[in-house]
Amino acid sequence: MIIVFNSNQDPMLQQVVDRFAGKTDVFTHNERVAITGITIDDLTDDEQAAAVEIITDHPKAIQSSRLFHPETITIQTPHTTISDHSFSLMAGPCSVESKEHVLKMAAAAKAAGATVLRGGAFKPRTSPYSFQGLGEDGLKFLRAAADQFEMDVVTEIMDEEHLAMIEQYTDIFQIGARNMQNFSLLKAVGKTNKPVMLKRGLSATIDDVLNAAEYIAAGGNHNIILTERGIRTFDNKYTRNTLDVGAVPVLHKLTPYPVIVDPSHAAGHVDFVTPEALAGTAAGADGLIIEIHDDPAHALSDGPQALSPAELKTTFAKAQQIHHLLGE
Amino acid sequence: MIIVFNSNQDPMLQQVVDRFAGKTDVFTHNERVAITGITIDDLTDDEQAAAVEIITDHPKAIQSSRLFHPETITIQTPHTTISDHSFSLMAGPCSVESKEHVLKMAAAAKAAGATVLRGGAFKPRTSPYSFQGLGEDGLKFLRAAADQFEMDVVTEIMDEEHLAMIEQYTDIFQIGARNMQNFSLLKAVGKTNKPVMLKRGLSATIDDVLNAAEYIAAGGNHNIILTERGIRTFDNKYTRNTLDVGAVPVLHKLTPYPVIVDPSHAAGHVDFVTPEALAGTAAGADGLIIEIHDDPAHALSDGPQALSPAELKTTFAKAQQIHHLLGE
Amino acid sequence: MIIVFNSNQDPMLQQVVDRFAGKTDVFTHNERVAITGITIDDLTDDEQAAAVEIITDHPKAIQSSRLFHPETITIQTPHTTISDHSFSLMAGPCSVESKEHVLKMAAAAKAAGATVLRGGAFKPRTSPYSFQGLGEDGLKFLRAAADQFEMDVVTEIMDEEHLAMIEQYTDIFQIGARNMQNFSLLKAVGKTNKPVMLKRGLSATIDDVLNAAEYIAAGGNHNIILTERGIRTFDNKYTRNTLDVGAVPVLHKLTPYPVIVDPSHAAGHVDFVTPEALAGTAAGADGLIIEIHDDPAHALSDGPQALSPAELKTTFAKAQQIHHLLGE
Amino acid sequence: MIIVFNSNQDPMLQQVVDRFAGKTDVFTHNERVAITGITIDDLTDDEQAAAVEIITDHPKAIQSSRLFHPETITIQTPHTTISDHSFSLMAGPCSVESKEHVLKMAAAAKAAGATVLRGGAFKPRTSPYSFQGLGEDGLKFLRAAADQFEMDVVTEIMDEEHLAMIEQYTDIFQIGARNMQNFSLLKAVGKTNKPVMLKRGLSATIDDVLNAAEYIAAGGNHNIILTERGIRTFDNKYTRNTLDVGAVPVLHKLTPYPVIVDPSHAAGHVDFVTPEALAGTAAGADGLIIEIHDDPAHALSDGPQALSPAELKTTFAKAQQIHHLLGE
Secondary structure (H helix, E strand, O other): OEEEEEOOOHHHHHHHHHHOOOOOEEEEEOOEEEEEOOOHHHOOHHHHHHOOEEEOOOOOOOOOOOOOOOOOOOEEEOOEEEOOOOOEEEEEOOEOOOHHHHHHHHHHHHHHOOOEEEOEOOOOOOOOOOOOOOOHHHHHHHHHHHHHOOOEEEEEOOOHHHHHHHHHHOOEEEEOHHHOOOHHHHHHHHOOOOOEEEEOOOOOOHHHHHHHHHHHHOOOOOOEEEEEOOEOOOOOOOOOOEOEOOHHHHHHHHOOOOEEEOHHHHHOOHHHHHHHHHHHHHOOOOEEEEEEOOOHHHOOOOHHHOEOHHHHHHHHHHHHHHHHHHHO | OEEEEEOOOHHHHHHHHHHOOOOOEEEEEOOEEEEEOOOHHHOOHHHHHHOOEEEOOOOOOOOOOOOOOOOOOOEEEOOEEEOOOOOEEEEEOOEOOOHHHHHHHHHHHHHHOOOEEEOEOOOOOOOOOOOOOOOHHHHHHHHHHHHHOOOEEEEEOOOHHHHHHHHHHOOEEEEOHHHOOOHHHHHHHHOOOOOEEEEOOOOOOHHHHHHHHHHHHOOOOOOEEEEEOOEOOOOOOOOOOEOEOOHHHHHHHHOOOOEEEOHHHHHOOHHHHHHHHHHHHHOOOOEEEEEEOOOHHHOOOOHHHOEOHHHHHHHHHHHHHHHHHHHO | OEEEEEOOOHHHHHHHHHHOOOOOEEEEEOOEEEEEOOOHHHOOHHHHHHOOEEEOOOOOOOOOOOOOOOOOOOEEEOOEEEOOOOOEEEEEOOEOOOHHHHHHHHHHHHHHOOOEEEOEOOOOOOOOOOOOOOOHHHHHHHHHHHHHOOOEEEEEOOOHHHHHHHHHHOOEEEEOHHHOOOHHHHHHHHOOOOOEEEEOOOOOOHHHHHHHHHHHHOOOOOOEEEEEOOEOOOOOOOOOOEOEOOHHHHHHHHOOOOEEEOHHHHHOOHHHHHHHHHHHHHOOOOEEEEEEOOOHHHOOOOHHHOEOHHHHHHHHHHHHHHHHHHHO | OEEEEEOOOHHHHHHHHHHOOOOOEEEEEOOEEEEEOOOHHHOOHHHHHHOOEEEOOOOOOOOOOOOOOOOOOOEEEOOEEEOOOOOEEEEEOOEOOOHHHHHHHHHHHHHHOOOEEEOEOOOOOOOOOOOOOOOHHHHHHHHHHHHHOOOEEEEEOOOHHHHHHHHHHOOEEEEOHHHOOOHHHHHHHHOOOOOEEEEOOOOOOHHHHHHHHHHHHOOOOOOEEEEEOOEOOOOOOOOOOEOEOOHHHHHHHHOOOOEEEOHHHHHOOHHHHHHHHHHHHHOOOOEEEEEEOOOHHHOOOOHHHOEOHHHHHHHHHHHHHHHHHHHO
16 A cells, blocks of 8 residues: 655654654655555544545555656656657667777667667677677777767666776666666666666566666666567567567556667567567657667677668658657 | 479479379469479489479478468458558457447448458357357348448357358458367368468467468468467566567568458557557558457456447557558 | 355255346255355345355356365276376377277387377377378277277367267367367367366466366366376477476366376477476376377377387386375 | 597697687586587698597587586585485575574474575565565574584575675575576676576576576586576466476486476465475476475565475475485
């Protein structure tokens, strides 16, 4: 049960908080104060009268719920607005491969309409013998390329130890699917105020996603972008994962956070990236994150799923048209 | 291995067929004749020279493969063309509930742009105590309603025993998800030449779908419409199933059959039907099948997922716009 | 809500049944009479007083529930008792391949301790071009082989059309995984009084299994044997399916039917059949059904998962020891 | 391709390694030296002659494969041997709750036959508002309890930052299911030489498990214990996860590491823990890890799945009998 007070009901509210200290969690949003861990019967008649709302059936992830936080959250980075009244493109190579290459990819991404440059410097590869990324050098190349084209940077953080270093170079922290329930890492980025792009885990339920977001929000950071990137199902012969387009409207209904779609990791094969990008858009996504490469056969990671720069351009143009249609 | 001959290579071809009688399967499509079950080394030099193509890596579902049947198949019913150069709507109530009700729903479906009226007279319900459908009376009501509005009928057949009866009333046989691998039933409809709408099973892989279609095609009936209707995954709290939008372009690449999307059973909840309908359209579907009801709370089955007539109209209008955009 | 009366409360009970005719379902088990579809508030005070039990939270599959039918059901065939106080082995080839072969396999099965001979005459193959079974000839060979070794027969029925014919030859009808929700077929076998071995569907939940059983029970046939045979999950590289051993104690808790395990289809590879057979036994299964072949490389179906006759013998001996241990 | 040399073929071997420096990985196990990244055609005739084995089809996780490391690995801690010629029990509370409680649980675990005491001090909870563990105090209580009963300690490490601290208190690091692909953490424990109990992720394939183990092995630490603890499937109504018993013999075939089973997290409900423990044992597990509590209703975490001390005793006794039977 959540019992909601107005913050200006201070005396009554304070009295409740004091009496149940240690038993309750107290959350504040604008003038709403939500108290959990007690029931309405624990309150005196006066206190009950002061409560403005009682929510009996609520998720554990209160701060990530529209019940607590009804207004949609807008994420603002220097060159990009991610929200339900915009439509953004993040694009770039899977891995930062070299200074020259990421610059070329940044030019291509920018030309297609992207305002955020993606690229991995620390790569979570299934095998320890696969390319693990260029590390801090990669971050430098990525930042320089983004700056040259007046773009923002999103890049993955894999452990707390790298936080301070990565924070210098990126505008948005990416938490990858495999780390979606790395709670130590979620707590760490929750203590910053930098936007966090949280990718859904391969077998994460919607409630798992909300609880993972809550770990970030609980630290005070509500700048969260949720990303549907395909889930693991019984069939991965033709597509690498199954894009759960239904998750887009479900998350929009339940949470105030923007939701973007990653068709590259969902599809896993270039033939299916564009249809899945458009499907995600039509389902209501607030943006797309897409991997590109000019020479997929020689990409250091995930070549088979990379769009060419030209494909990115036509795909995003169609996606924008679809997004525009939805709003009419 | 498939060895392909031209049908006008008759003497050589006949010689091969005769020699390997009982060991081979022979498939004919236009002037192409495909022989399986033997390898190229089984042939004489002359016979090898006569072969026009050798396909080493092919699916078991040969007739359902574009390797054998490259041209997209168009399904034509009196009022409807289902193909990659059209975009169709099938709509109607989950169950035929009464003569009056199905008539009202037909009017609504027609007004929204549907040319095929759907409605179940024999219902595959999880529980034996749930409403099982009106049976032949339902079929009569459905046919009459469709005729009044110059629409076609699609309705589910659950067993071979009903084939002759249902055939009189319907333009398209529906094979439901739970019967997708009811091979006796697939063989039975394969012997007719009426179109068959084959719904993907809850845990059917893409290859399972193709092999199920092949059971129908093997009987001589290539009038097959594949339907993605959501698969069973680890999360069904907010949506009933997971719409696998990636299956749409995958099936289009692999098979010549049209592919439609059923957002009603995928979503399972009215809030998510429209986003999933639009997502399926953007992924390239050739049409939609959507359940409607004017009073969902009192529907005899699947009320929670029914769109209202007004919602159907706006949803299909948006879907048509998206479909139009894709073709540009 | 289920309202339970004693059948000897006849006047009061009859009055209730008559008054709510058409709104209720009435189930009788021994002296217990369960009425559904009404609530306690629909009854007069006298009627309420006559009720012996009210069950508020119950499954739709009432007759398949221990709430209605607390005593474990024993299945008796001429040579076999399947129940919680016995441990049975069904074994034989995947398909009946010839008169001679099935006889040889029957001898091997009998020698290993099997009392039921399995073998498919009508085979539900994923592809229409795979061996579809010998049909009625196969049934004759199977029956003759079983009779020679004083064994019972279990064989799959794939459609209602074959019911009368198969009924002559078999002691137990098998409903295969792909037909678990072929409700027409379930109704058909429910009208006989021959035991039915119902295999769990590839993506059937426990509740789906119970409702499928209820379709049989609703026809009056409670001679049901449930079979866990592996479910479809995200990984089938090394085992064909995932044996859900937890389903064994879960089903035992929920239903009165015996539960057996099919490690052959779960494992899909001979190396893992024995460990899964023993695991199923240790989880409390009332028996095993195992495929054998003397020459797996040349089996007409499912060779890779067949145990040799010698392996069957040692596997069943170990399984019996484990079963014996559990009972101590 | 792996090309294997004998380490005493030093000149030839060194010549190959030097020539392909930067292109190859070199792994040494006893006198076997495996070189990857080149093909046999890259070698001179003399070098080819010196190769003792060529393995063409091999997993990326070479050091975790029996192809490279045929002998089963034995894990030895002060009081416990975990290997294929022993059968171990790890038991204890889900969380360390207090000094007194963990002592009581240690006594119960020891009395049932456990030689390793489990207990979480840092807990990976789905919600940030759930009990997160006692931290270092918990570790102290756990260590003291284990020492008093001459037991070893296994406890979860959730991030690299805690490594040095936890290392002081524990005999075995536990990597939890949610962190199975936290590659930074895997690398960190791989640099120690303390045994690591690696739990399978909720949707980790067998290959994912092997690659995760390889991250540890690549750091030089082969003291790895694999743990099957149930996977996420489409049905979690009655059991929390699906225990994949088939994974036990599959992993034993593929890797040299011992494999234990965690029936507590698989079952999620006390009624099904014992059957799943026995099933895992019968499938060939080398040990069990089981949660216990003397007052499950008031446990700080996972109460519903805790066995009582008495249940643990009878369960482990049966499991030992089954394990003994298998070895006969």
